[in-house]
Amino acid sequence: MGQPEDIRMDRPHLNDLPGPVIPEGYELLTYRPELFEEWVGLLDRAFPEIAPFDPGSWAAQTVERPQFRPEGTFFARRDGRLVATAFAWLDDPDETELGRVHWVGAEEGHRGKGLGRLVTVATLHHMAGRGLRRAMLDTQRYRLPAIKLYLSLGFRPTSGSDDDRAVWAEVLGELGWTEN
Numbered sequence: 001m002g003q004p005e006d007i008r009m010d011r012p013h014l015n016d017l018p019g020p021v022i023p024e025g026y027e028l029l030t031y032r033p034e035l036f037e038e039w040v041g042l043l044d045r046a047f048p049e050i051a052p053f054d055p056g057s058w059a060a061q062t063v064e065r066p067q068f069r070p071e072g073t074f075f076a077r078r079d080g081r082l083v084a085t086a087f088a089w090l091d092d093p094d095e096t097e098l099g100r101v102h103w104v105g106a107e108e109g110h111r112g113k114g115l116g117r118l119v120t121v122a123t124l125h126h127m128a129g130r131g132l133r134r135a136m137l138d139t140q141r142y143r144l145p146a147i148k149l150y151l152s153l154g155f156r157p158t159s160g161s162d163d164d165r166a167v168w169a170e171v172l173g174e175l176g177w178t179e180n
C-alpha cells in the first residue's frame with residue numbers, strides 16, 4: 001500500500017483512546033451506500049492536490065473489497081454536507097491485530113474545528129471495538145497538520161531506513177515536537 005514518498009506512523013496499542021468530541025453544529029455518521037458519491041466529492045475537496053478521484057477506482061479500492069466495513073467508515077456532516085472523513089482498513093482481509101487509519105481529510109472551510117480529530121478518534125475506537133490491537137498509517141512529510149494530529153493521538157514515527165530517520169528528524173524539528 002505504501003508509496004515511496006510515504007512516511008509511516010504507528011500506535012503500539014489501542015488503549016487510552018480519548019473520547020470522541022463532536023463539535024457543535026456537526027454530526028458524526030458512518031457509511032451507507034447512498035453516501036458513496038458524496039464521499040468521492042469530499043475527497044476531491046479535502047485532497048485537491050490529488051483530485052479528481054475516480055469513483056470507479058475508489059469503489060474498487062474500498063467498498064468493493066472484502067475488508068470494507070461501513071461501520072468503520074466515518075464522516076462529519078454539517079447542514080447535509082459531508083465535510084470530514086476517515087476510515088479503518090485492513091491491508092490483509094484476514095488481519096487480526098493491525099488496523100490502518102486511512103484517508104483522513106477535512107475540507108478547507110471546516111478545518112481547525114476538531115473534525116479531523118473526531119473522525120480519527122472514531123476510527124480508532126472502531127478498531128479497538130472489533131478487537132484489533134494496534135494502528136498505523138501512512139502520510140507524507142508535507143502534511144504537518146495531519147502529523148501533529150497523529151502525534152497528539154499517540155502515533156509515533158516509524159523508520160524503516162536511514163532516509164526515514166532523516167525525514168522524521170526534519171519533520172519533528174519543523175513541528176517543534178519533543179517527547180515529554
Ligand SMILES: CC(C)(COP(=O)(O)OP(=O)(O)OC[C@H]1O[C@@H](n2cnc3c(N)ncnc32)[C@H](O)[C@@H]1OP(=O)(O)O)[C@@H](O)C(=O)NCCC(=O)NCCS
Nearest residue numbers: 104105106111112113114115116117139143145146148149
Ligand atoms: C489533517 C486534517 C485532516 C486535520 O483536520 P482538522 O479538522 O483541521 O484538524 P482538527 O481541528 O481536528 O485538529 C486536530 C489537531 O490537528 C493539529 N492541527 C490541525 N490543524 C493544524 C494546523 N494548521 N497546523 C498545525 N497543527 C494542526 C493540531 O494538533 C490539532 O489539535 P489542537 O487543535 O488541539 O492543536 C486537515 O488539515 C486536512 O484535511 N488536511 C488535508 C488532507 C490531509 O493532509 N490529510 C491527511 C492525510 S495523511
